[in-house]
Amino acid sequence: MAHTPSELIVLIAGPTASGKSAAALRLADALDGEIVNADAMQVYRDLRTLTARPDEAEEAQAPHHLYGVLDGAERCSAGRWARLAARVIDEIRGRGRVPIVVGGTGLYFKALTEGLSPMPDVPxxxxxxxxxxxxxxxxxxxxxxxxxxxxxxxxxxxxxxxxxxxxxxxxxxxxxxxxxxxGQPREAVVSGEFRPAVLQPPRDALYARCDQRLEQMLQRDALNEVRALLARKLDPSLPVMKSLGVPEFAAHLAGELPLDEALALAQQNTRRFAKRQMTWFRGQEPGWPVFETADDLVEDLLSASS
The missing domain is CATH 1.10.20.140 (Histone, subunit A)
Known part of the structure; x- marks a missing residue:
């Protein structure tokens, strides 16, 4: 079924390290699209490397939205994200372009596609x-x-x-x-024709990517990012303080773990997190098509959008 750009909203979900961001860039180029973040950690401006936010070269290839827009001292619920995303999506469509929402936070996608229960602000x-x-x-x-x-x-x-x-x-x-x-009826936050896809490489390949990516992060400035975050002395219950790699590398910086053990623990916890993400999408969005490779996902979305 063909969609007009004004109604189409592409959704690319999947576990961490699955290659979603690269697939989104390819689609943005092909569809004249703009990319909207749906990752709960990438909304924070802290930890650019450790949360695998797009780098400057990637951001130069297509407009990116909702990356690094909140301070780590804030909390971003699914409802808050969905309202921000709805505003951005409307702006993108107003420019005659295609919103491409990409990330691994299932509750964010659910809020966007199913709407929100009316919920009060908490002082x-x-x-x-x-x-x-x-x-x-x-x-x-x-x-x-x-x-x-x-x-x-x-x-x-x-x-x-x-x-x-x-x-x-x-x-x-x-x-x-x-x-x-x-239990109250959900209120839609955005209207349109959602075109969802889940990128889920074979488990062994995905786990190897998780391990390799953390090693590469350490070779860049991941450790310095964690050091700078700890220096802020934020509330340890904040989401950013629980980001993958933060507790493990914080333990190393405190002298509690050798670096190789901190890395191995971070890799193990990342693999477990990826497994939970795969389980979530399989159970919560069983109708979403699943692709093992970015090539197949991109080809399918392009053919359905033409």
């Missing part, structure tokens, strides 16, 4: 209370406190700090359980 002072209470009572007790207010959050595990705190905050701020807010 900053309450957000601080949630973090302090979690640290004071521990994960197990905090989870029980959340469930006593909102049994609908029973699917959250103790280690899901961010979502547990979010559930506590929303109830504290509004008196209404988060599950009740989530």
């Amino acid at each position: 900053e002072d309450i957000r601080g209370q949630g973090n302090r209470l979690f640290d004071a009572v521990g994960a197990a007790a905090f989870r029980q406190a959340v469930l006593s207010r909102d049994p609908g959050m029973a699917h959250l595990e103790e280690n899901d700090r961010q979502r547990l705190i979010r559930a506590w905050e929303v109830h504290e701020a509004t008196g209404t359980p988060l599950s009740a807010w989530q």
Whole structure:
């Protein structure tokens, strides 16, 4: 089915190190497109190397949006990202060009394609209370406190700090359980013809890419990025502080791990993260076509968009 540029929104999802960014550049060139980031870590301006943000040469090949637009001291929810992305997508289409949304954060794609439940803003002072209470009572007790207010959050595990705190905050701020807010009809953030694809190389090849990419990051300035981030003394619960590689290399900089062990641990955790991403897209977006190579993905999207 052919689409007009004014309605087409290309979506390229997949695990880390799968080659999504290169595929997006090829499509941007072929479709007169502009690239929109859908990676939860690449929205932050810290850690350009460690989060594998496009470099200056890649950014010169096509317009890029929502890369490095937030400070690491901020938190970016799926809802906040979706509203930012919707605005950018409308601007791109207003120029007669094709938005190409690329990244590995499944919840971002879900928010964009399925819309958002109406959700209140949480005052900053309450957000601080949630973090302090979690640290004071521990994960197990905090989870029980959340469930006593909102049994609908029973699917959250103790280690899901961010979502547990979010559930506590929303109830504290509004008196209404988060599950009740989530049960309300979703509101669309953008309209158009979505053309999705998942890039998922064979597992062994993907894992090898994950390992190699971290080695290359170390050869550049990844360690200095982590050092600079730690010097800011940010709240350790912030998303940027949990970015792949940060805890491991921070342990090395603190003298707790030799560099080779920190690298091996970061590689292991990155492989595990890639596996979770593959599982998520397979379970949450089963209708999205999956391609093992960028060539096949690009060819399919071009043929469907012509």
